[in-house]
Amino acid sequence: MSRKSEKVAVIGAGSWGTALAMVLADNGHEVRLWGHNEAQINEINETHMNKKYLPDIQLSPTIKGFYSLSEALEGIDTIILAVPTKAIREVISKIVECRTEPLTIVHVSKGIEPNTLLRISEIIEQEMPKELLTAVVVLSGPSHAEEVSLRHPTTVAVSSKNMAAAEATQDLFINNNFRVYTNPDIIGVEIGGALKNIIALAAGISDGLGFGDNAKAALMTRGLAEIARLGTKMGANPLTFSGLTGIGDLIVTCTSVHSRNWRAGNMLGKGQSLDEVLDNMGMVVEGVRTTKAAYQLSERYEVSMPITKVLFDVLFNNVDPKAGTESLMGRTKTVEMEDLVNILDEK
Structure with missing residues (x-):
């Protein structure tokens, strides 16, 4: 499948963020993987491995680790947000500090915020100024990072209020190992x-x-x-x-x-x-x-x-x-x- 190469930042260097970075790298994209642990980022850049989260998995050298969030976001139009629900607000506030241009945010976390009872897309919309947000997309489905990193067949769905953004995300990720469907029901996708x-x-x-x-x-x-x-x-x-x-x-x-x-x-x-x-x-x-x-x-x-x-x-x-x-x-x-x-x- 021929596709245009894009620069994409994956925010969160845990197992799921790293596995998705591998899918993007397989698709020919320039991937920036951001994490808050400097030693982990150095390991990714020097050994092309993320041993804590995906031991024995070799990463593509086209995946570059970043400790500086502002550097990771430079020249980026789309980010993959792969951090736990409890960290969403803090990370979004840091992103806002770094940005003057709008972003599409593809979140891949699965949770609901206690007390506010907001879904993750709603938290992002609440925290991100409208002028900095092109669209929020959710990517979800049966997808263990351990199996995605081994390129085992995996199928997921993407959803958004902006279905053009969902289709663009589908194009970004889909390949012979990682099949992506669209679904217009963002509430159902996030709740499920x-x-x-x-x-x-x-x-x-x-x-x-x-x-x-x-x-x-x-x-x-x-x-x-x-x-x-x-x-x-x-x-x-x-x-x-x-x-x-x-x-x-x-x-x-x-x-x-x-x-x-x-x-x-x-x-x-x-x-x-x-x-x-x-x-x-x-x-x-x-x-x-x-x-x-x-x-x-x-x-x-x-x-x-x-x-x-x-x-x-x-x-x-x-x-x-x-x-x-x-x-x-x-x-x-x-x-x-x-x-x-x-x-x-x-x-």
């Missing part, structure tokens, strides 16, 4: 990507408790119903949740040992405290913050989300995971298809 982390935490707890495949299948299925109930109430298209950024991302995050959220839940199920889990992980577990935000959203929109409620109690109210499971199983009987009818009625 964020809330699947909650269900992955629950699935990890279930596995840690030794409950087996039946329990995990139920959690995933009923978890998807919760995600769709809330997302539809917030204005999403219910069909989005049957796609890549809904059930696709849910499957990969609930069933893979690559999933940070599954691993964190697994440790909780085996008896570790939340503080112990987060210390042992050494990386951001987005599902923890998102559980709080999703619980708050369920109250705001008056949506029933029993799995989310139990997980909130396990994480923040010291409820024993096994006792939480028992409370889920003992709820009042209901009709399975009632959820689908309610979702369709919303539309």
Whole structure:
């Protein structure tokens, strides 16, 4: 596939940012990978490796590491924002200090901000002056960085209020290993990507408790119903949740040992405290913050989300995971298809 070479800055040199930098480099783009750890940036430039996040993966020499944000952004029209949700505001404020020309921001993080209950695109729009923002695009879907870096087949979706910007992002990334679809439903794409982390935490707890495949299948299925109930109430298209950024991302995050959220839940199920889990992980577990935000959203929109409620109690109210499971199983009987009818009625 012939394409025009572009200069692109990837902001965030973790596993996902680095893997996406590899996709862009494979497509012939000039890639600037920014990180806040100078030793890590030096390693990228000197050895073409990022051993902390993607050990044994050789990076293209066309990926240049940058410690200075202003230098990384010089002459750039598009940035890939690959930092944790809690760092979005701080990083955007630093970008604003460096820029006089407008940018397209493609964010690839999956979360919701607690208390404000804003999606990431909304945080960016709030923090970025309008004259500096061409468009916000979200890239999401079932995509472990470890597998993308090995060039295993991966399929994702991009969405934006500005679909021309989404299509430009599609062109930027798509290749024979990394297939990209467009989806106009930015609310559904962001909600599906964020809330699947909650269900992955629950699935990890279930596995840690030794409950087996039946329990995990139920959690995933009923978890998807919760995600769709809330997302539809917030204005999403219910069909989005049957796609890549809904059930696709849910499957990969609930069933893979690559999933940070599954691993964190697994440790909780085996008896570790939340503080112990987060210390042992050494990386951001987005599902923890998102559980709080999703619980708050369920109250705001008056949506029933029993799995989310139990997980909130396990994480923040010291409820024993096994006792939480028992409370889920003992709820009042209901009709399975009632959820689908309610979702369709919303539309």
